[in-house]
Amino acid sequence: MKRRILTYALVAMAAALATSVPLMAATPAPVTVFAAASLTDALQAVGKSYTARTGVPVRFSFAASNLLAKQIEAGARADLFVSADQLWMDHVARAGFLVAGSRSNLLRGRLVLIAPADSRTRLRIAPNFPLAQALGPTGRLAVGDPAYVPAGLYAKTALTRLGIWPSVEGKLAPADNVRVALSYVARHAAPLGIVYETDARAERGVMIIGIFPESSHPPIDYPAAIVRGAGPAARGFATYLGGAEAKAIFRRFGFRTF
DSSP states (O other): OOOHHHHHHHHHHHHHHHHHHHHHHHHHHOEEEEEEGGGGHHHHHHHHHHHHHHOOEEEEEEEEEHHHHHHHHHOOOOOOEESSSSHHHHHHHHHTTTTOOOOOOEEEEEEEEEEETTOOOOOOOTTTHHHHHHHHHTTOEEEOTTTTTTTHHHHHHHHHHOOHHHHHHHGGEEEEEHHHHHHHHTTTTTSSSEEHHHHHTTTEEEEEEEEEHHHHHSEEEEEEOOOOBBTTHHHHHHHEEEEHHHHHHHHTOEEEEO
16 A cells, blocks of 8 residues: 555656646746846837747846946856947956957937926026026036936037036036936936937926037947857847837837837
């Protein structure tokens, strides 16, 4: 009797193992994407759409492009890198961490001046416009840190070309990434800020005062590339990012596509 029970138990265990192995094998490996913080909402929507279509999970790490580039250089595990500017993608490429031929421009954005949603401040962006005066004696201009954050670098270039950087350089509230700068304005910690249009559209606590002329700064392009050592699913998601379905989602969030 005991031998019969033991036999039944062994048969049941074998059957359970036989059925669990195919299930484990059928679970696809996830794609890990390092992406600029300004892409948070749009890329999460794209990732959900891709997973629904393919079953492949997509994991994101959002931060300032400079921080992500340095993490990749330090050996962090990533399959794709999507930067908010060309400079930090160039940095990763020079360090030899990109798959040759996988880099392409994915999106383009615009730079805007914002204020809290209930603000009465009105300014027209033009050469020598009175931004410093609008900040008042103690107000700060929320921007990504212009020393390294792409949004801050674009802001510094635009304000320099418009002739007003010297008047506001000492009135900055520098942030680690553009989403933090956005939050400063939304929380009334800063009366004005400079962010990407897509970020401003995603935050009800701010309003757009004006759009910076594209001639005032380099094109705000988002390049994407596969990272060296990426898993086999990376190319599939990279291809999807440039396809019609993903482009439609990006445009819904205010990005222009190539």
